[in-house]
Amino acid sequence: xxxxxxxxxxxxxxxxxxxxxxxxxxxxxxxxxxxxxxxxxxxxxxxxxxxxxxxxxxxxxxxxxxxxxxxxxxxxxxxxxxxxxxxxxxxxxxxxxxxxxxxxxxxxxxxxxxxxxxxxxxxxxxxxxxxxxxxxxxxxxxxxxxxxxxxxxxxxxxxxxxxxxxxxxxxxxxxxxxxxxxxxxxxxxxxxxxxxxxxxxxxxxxxxxxxxxxxxxxxxxxxxxxxxxxxxxxxxxxxxxxxxxxxxxxxxxxxxxxxxxxxxxxxxxx
Amino acid sequence: xxxxxxxxxxxxxxxxxxxxxxxxxxxxxxxxxxxxxxxxxxxxxxxxxxxxxxxxxxxxxxxxxxxxxxxxxxxxxxxxxxxxxxxxxxxxxxxxxxxxxxxxxxxxxxxxxxxxxxxxxxxxxxxxxxxxxxxxxxxxxxxxxxxxxxxxxxxxxxxxxxxxxxxxxxxxxxxxxxxxxxxxxxxxxxxxxxxxxxxxxxxxxxxxxxxxxxxxxxxxxxxxxxxxxxxxxxxxxxxxxxxxxxxxxxxxxxxxxxxxxxxxxxxxxxxxxxxxxxxxxxxxxxxxxxxxxxxxxxxxxxxxxxxxxxxxxxxxxxxxxxxxxxxxxxxxxxxx
Numbered sequence: 001x002x003x004x005x006x007x008x009x010x011x012x013x014x015x016x017x018x019x020x021x022x023x024x025x026x027x028x029x030x031x032x033x034x035x036x037x038x039x040x041x042x043x044x045x046x047x048x049x050x051x052x053x054x055x056x057x058x059x060x061x062x063x064x065x066x067x068x069x070x071x072x073x074x075x076x077x078x079x080x081x082x083x084x085x086x087x088x089x090x091x092x093x094x095x096x097x098x099x100x101x102x103x104x105x106x107x108x109x110x111x112x113x114x115x116x117x118x119x120x121x122x123x124x125x126x127x128x129x130x131x132x133x134x135x136x137x138x139x140x141x142x143x144x145x146x147x148x149x150x151x152x153x154x155x156x157x158x159x160x161x162x163x164x165x166x167x168x169x170x171x172x173x174x175x176x177x178x179x180x181x182x183x184x185x186x187x188x189x190x191x192x193x194x195x196x197x198x199x200x201x202x203x204x205x206x207x208x209x210x211x212x213x214x215x216x217x218x219x220x221x222x223x224x225x226x227x228x229x230x231x232x233x234x235x236x237x238x239x240x241x242x243x244x245x246x247x248x249x250x251x252x253x254x255x256x257x258x259x260x261x262x263x264x265x266x267x268x269x270x
Numbered sequence: 271x272x273x274x275x276x277x278x279x280x281x282x283x284x285x286x287x288x289x290x291x292x293x294x295x296x297x298x299x300x301x302x303x304x305x306x307x308x309x310x311x312x313x314x315x316x317x318x319x320x321x322x323x324x325x326x327x328x329x330x331x332x333x334x335x336x337x338x339x340x341x342x343x344x345x346x347x348x349x350x351x352x353x354x355x356x357x358x359x360x361x362x363x364x365x366x367x368x369x370x371x372x373x374x375x376x377x378x379x380x381x382x383x384x385x386x387x388x389x390x391x392x393x394x395x396x397x398x399x400x401x402x403x404x405x406x407x408x409x410x411x412x413x414x415x416x417x418x419x420x421x422x423x424x425x426x427x428x429x430x431x432x433x434x435x436x437x438x439x440x441x442x443x444x445x446x447x448x449x450x451x452x453x454x455x456x457x458x459x460x461x462x463x464x465x466x467x468x469x470x471x472x473x474x475x476x477x478x479x480x481x482x483x484x485x486x487x488x489x490x491x492x493x494x495x496x497x498x499x500x501x502x503x504x505x506x507x508x509x510x511x512x513x514x515x516x517x518x519x520x521x522x523x524x525x526x527x528x529x530x531x532x533x534x535x536x537x538x539x540x541x542x543x544x545x546x547x548x549x550x551x552x553x554x555x556x557x558x559x560x561x562x563x564x565x566x567x568x569x570x571x572x573x574x575x576x577x578x579x580x581x582x583x584x585x586x587x588x589x590x591x592x593x594x595x596x597x598x599x600x601x602x603x604x605x606x
Contacts (some may be wrong), residue, residue: 002450040374048546053355054355054356055355055356056356056468056470057356057357057470057471057472057551058470058471058472071393072393072396072397074334074335074336074396074399074421075337075338077391077392077393077396078392081393106470106471110358112358112359112362113353113362114351114353114362115353115355115358116353116355116397118355127289144470180337180338181338182337182339182387182428182606183337183338183387184338184339184387228362259337259338260295
């Protein structure tokens with residue numbers, strides 16, 4: 001089997017940098033549970049899509065063999081630095097560049113020293129691949145790509161992995177409801193900005209939990225508009241495409257808020 | 271101490287293509303030129319800034335996006351390499367800038383007093399965004415004038431455009447008060463394109479100017495309509511129609527820099543000097559100057575050099591301040 005595990009995880013740095021803060025500690029715990037599940041699935045590589053790596057011109061894939069450095073989040077710089085030390089499966093990444101073009105999506109590899117690695121990638125890799133044991137394939141979020149195009153990219157990436165006989169863990173990094181508190185808050189009391197957002201998040205998580213594909217297809221467009229879902233919940237499109245619509249249920253390891261926005265750690269049963 | 275003042279404001283867009291086309295030593299990639307009309311426009315900006323001799327360049331960039339409040343660079347010296355995440359093939363620039371932390375602190379305090387969430391960025395490892403760097407390089411490649419950098423809170427995206435621009439007006443007024451108290455002579459840079467619809471694929475040779483044109487006729491006509499009003503000094507009309515312009519052309523002015531700059535200058539109803547216009551991957555870019563000295567809205571005389579030493583209002587040399595941490599909850603730095 002090519003795909004051995006799949007996860008939806010938040011990209012906010014808050015649970016990573018301040019796991020001691022009660023509202024964020026359960027997200028950090030959920031992330032650690034996901035890390036154990038990912039390790040147990042024994043993948044060769046992690047296929048990772050982060051909503052925070054934005055692109056506008058092409059579908060970008062990271063093709064630099066190693067990337068090491070310190071990233072400072074542009075919002076939450078006071079909570080600390082994000083160190084990263086990444087290894088890239090360049091063969092698979094290059095296959096994804098070609099594969100994107102083959103499905104009609106213009107694409108480029110990115111191979112530059114000091115290229116800015118986004119916060120979501122740093123956080124997900126830091127939690128799920130802390131020792132850097134696994135190589136990664138990193139795909140960008142082209143803001144202009146539709147839900148359908150993103151689905152096809154996920155499908156294509158797994159197909160490329162299959163051709164190269166890789167066992168892959170698929171990770172989508174992004175949030176749920178997107179509204180944040182616009183004023184400073186006491187972080188110990190962080191929670192969802194509204195009851196409506198909370199209801200939407202719980203509804204989507206319940207549909208994921210039960211593997212209700214029809215319900216998800218119907219609900220996601222409204223979730224995207226009414227709950228201002230992070231990037232229209234396109235990161236789930238990447239996962240769904242990668243899994244070939246094949247998950248039958250999901251386990252919610254954690255659900256909470258990151259400065260008012262919805263966040264969850266979800267493991268899919270495939 | 272003489273009263274500080276804003277002496278000019280520039281609409282100063284930040285396509286990294288212009289730095290790429292110029293081939294400065296700080297930028298790694300090499301080009302065969304390109305986008306000359308915009309780069310020549312920036313040559314005029316450089317001449318004007320040289321003549322104005324400002325103490326500080328203040329820039330508002332839409333590419334430092336902050337979710338909670340308006341943030342200010344608050345570290346005296348920031349250096350590093352900026353690689354544009356969108357155009358890494360064009361922009362890999364080594365920068366080294368001095369920040370007027372004292373003036374930034376004052377702007378932050380005044381913004382807070384005016385009810386805006388505001389914050390100082392005090393992490394010395396922070397990587398400055400490419401919008402700030404591109405505009406500053408194009409305006410003053412010597413990097414010998416201290417800067418104040420402001421983030422884009424993106425309130426116009428989160429709120430309605432009108433509400434968001436209203437917040438930028440408040441930020442502009444707060445900036446003006448801080449500048450006046452500082453004794454500094456300040457040039458403002460609104461880092462933004464006009465129409466912002468763009469092509470989604472890059473030519474094989476990025477500087478192949480045969481591929482460069484407006485994204486569509488409507489966007490071009492909107493840009494010309496706005497520029498003509500600015501040239502005529504019909505600035506009230508410009509600000510009235512701005513939300514419609516933003517809606518119709520996806521204008522980057524939505525991020526607020528243009529409104530911030532004009533509010534800080536007191537909404538002068540004076541003509542802007544068009545220095546140049548050009549397209550970059552289809553976006554419309556206008557370089558325009560509102561010179562308040564030339565129009566008798568600012569003192570022509572240079573500030574006395576004594577204004578840069580410690581004085582009764584607490585202002586000292588432009589780069590000697592300590593960072594203001596804000597009045598909100600203290601969370602400390604770093605925590606891990």
